[in-house]
Amino acid sequence: MPNIAVFIEHRSGVLKKVAWQMLSEARRLADAHGGEVWGVFLGPDAAPAAATAGKHGADKVFAATGDAFAVYDSELWGTALAAFCTARKPDLVLVGSTALGKDLAPKAAAKLGCACISDAVGLKFDGGWEIRRPIFAGKCFADVTFSTPLAIVGIRPNAFVMAESPKAGAVESFDPGLDGVRSKAKVMSVEAATSGKVTLTEAEIVVSGGRGIKGPENYPLIEKLAEALGAAAGASRAIVDAGWVDYSHQVGQTGKTVAPNLYVACGISGAIQHLAGMSSSKCIVAINKDANAPIFKVADYGIVGDLFAVLPALTDEVGRIRG
């Protein structure tokens, strides 16, 4: 009868979709194997989170509120999540593999001395847990088991499908145990990036450009198609290293790993390090003028042609279809 806790992340009041994906999966597991699904919320106000958490299957939402949780702080938030685990003893805690979650999960796990498993894409319960996660940037998967009573598991955004399954989701507060805890690293400010409205790692569609775009002045071709698709704009390392776009756009073994529903690679040859970061995308499209480019080996659809001719027409047509 495992009880699964799901960390409900927000950034300045905006709740993260990955939380609803994790709750939906936790609900499916609880319906099959028993146990409860709990939301865990740290923030100034738990009400909006609780309403949505209930909709996606949370039996309860445990919340610690207050100014300490207005901005992310590894020490304070890690202490609070650990305090929750100590008090409520969930069997599994799911934390989204976001910038915040990747920092919080090992921090809380180290405080508890429990297992921490990063960036998982599959959860199996069969008396015990088996956690599936990609390693070597997706060239291979590992099925991991753990020996501690509790494990904190990072979940990759879009690994699970969001579903609705209304439950009470009543809020219960818990003591985050912050008395006497001082943070020696403080977030002083948050600056929004100027480019890229959709975040790469969370996007359902990604359009990436490579050296085939010839120069930085042509990256808007990628951005325009991305915009028409409601997608995030990505890049190969070649054009990041050339300084055409910021590193935050890089997809691959030493950039972001993405697994969107649709990945469109434009003027990208498909080097092994690039494939590592995107080959688990559900549908892959390649647009490349070289029919022998390795990207076609992983693509589901391809156009052998000049991206300068294809992309504007594709952008127009997508705009028409999506209205």
Add this chain to the structure above:
Amino acid sequence: MKIAVCVKQVPDSETRINLAAPAPELDQSGFTRVLNPYDAYAVEQAVRIKESREGVEVTAITVGPQTVKETLKKDCLAVGCDKAVIVDDPALAKADHAAIATVLAAVLGREPYDLVLFGLKAIDGDAGQVGILVAQKLGLPHVSTITKLELGEGSLKAEREIEGGKEIVEASLPCVLTCQKGLNEPRLPSLPNIMKAGMKPIETVTCRDLGIEAPANLVTVKLYSPPPARGACKLVEAEDPAAAARELARLLSEEAKVI
């Protein structure tokens, strides 16, 4: 000032994994091993700090077999680290992240360091945990995924990448940092410096030398599986690129149902 850089030797990013079916072990015997690319940013940052002020000593630390020595010499000592420590213990051959962190914390606990630098993640296991685990074990603050660093007296200011922007973080020293691409451009070692690196001290220790037992693993990999196979690519052919684009959009919308 003392700086420690924790580095791992990993299979080259070119590595292909030929796994036909699920298997309990991953045969890594043919892999070419290199310095973890993210650790190169940590090494470079440490060396830049050393070059910018007086009296800085940089120690590279790794847990791994003696085969890491060449990587340590070429990519750490030859680019400016002063000395290195290898924890080489057969009991750690299958150590998980928590165990590696315990061992590193024991090494780092032998003398006080003002800064401890890590890579953001190792590109074999893709975990991104060890730096943060070590910070907690040592009771130090950490800033993860940094892309910019300004070192003050007794404190630092760092930028870290988050979705759609960055956070500016201030922390007191001593502090743990995990380094991301964008922080700097790692230099390449020169041939004379590679020769000279042979003279720099490399200390090899075991768990017993550190006064600890080999830590137990918390996680175990039961099975390694290949990624699901992909079908063949459907090439869209048409009289001109614009027509091909229209047909592609139709297929994505009606057949693949992804737009």
